[in-house]
Amino acid sequence: ANWSRQQDEIDALQALYCQEGELEIEKEPSADSEAVLRLRLGFLGSDVFLRVTLPTGYPSEERPCFAAEGLRPQESEDLLEAIKILMDESLGGEECLILVLQQLEDAATSSFESLKQRAAGAAADAAADADAEVAAAAAAAAAKAKAAAVASGAAADAATEGEDEGYRWVSADGQNCILKISVNSGPKVKSKKISNLSELKRMKSTPCLEIDVASSRNTENYELASLLAEVFGVSENDVEFIAGSKKEKATGDRQVKLLKLSMDDAIQRLLDQA
Secondary structure (H helix, E strand, O other): OHHHHHHHHHHHHHHHOOOOOOEEEEEOOEOOEOEEEEEEOOOOOOOOEEEEEEOOOOOOOOOOEEEEEOOOHHHHHHHHHHHHHHHHHOOOOOOOHHHHHHHHHHHHHOOHHHHHHHHHHHHHHHHOOOOHHHHHHHHHHHHHHHHHHHHHHHHHHHHOOOOOOOOOOEEEEOOEEEEEEEEEEOOOOOOOEEOOHHHHHHOOOOOOEEEEEOOOOOOHHHHHHHHHHHHHOOOHHHEEEEOOOHHHHHHOEEEEEEOOOOHHHHHHHHHOOO
16 A cells, blocks of 8 residues: 555655654655655755655655755755656656655765855855854855755766765875864854764765854864764864865864874764764
8 A cells, every 4th residue: 555655665764864853754644645744954954854745646656745945945946846857767656755865965965065165155255254153154055055056967966876986074194084074053053963964874975074063163173172072982182173264164164184093984983873
């Protein structure tokens, strides 16, 4: 029955999107009513969600319906067009949610860094000397801006299997390793955590660790060092921050060197996080 197949697919989604706030089941599937899910698209921003409605005829006869939340109208239109492209490529009569979501994430994250730099460039000079809240807002705007480019590249990126380039958020530096991080801080942040841990585990193409830090500018580096030392099992004294440009400071992008920890060990320790 369709509703039991929907339940099996939802169970699989719960295993993938297991962090708090990533997946909300607003209405359970049943034989005579549609199911409704709400997924956080962490690769587009911490406040971007996709509402998915599974009609009673899905998957055998009907397709899911999608609605975007947290994006501007044009960005929402581009995102939904990208989903439509991926849906058109999926096999009719089969469950497709997980495949479409992973292909969408691939298409979006493949150009994350260049899109982020382009979107942040116009605001970098004005934001360089702004307070932490303004800088966080600039970073969020940059993340959302890349949604506009998803539609144009979604079909090509989803259809092409590229070479395995390894994990993009970490690189080797002799016996050390260097992490790429993006910091979100300000009055709305209430806890210290890596907010895209699930994406980092699932997708090698995830470009950076997105870190929420509830701190002032004066204590931000201390809080970051404490969190990274805990996650990667190193001393806080072995966490070194690499000086960045004004643009990187404005968007919250940084590079961090972990001394005496190899790239392979860093990857394994992050993958072992609950």
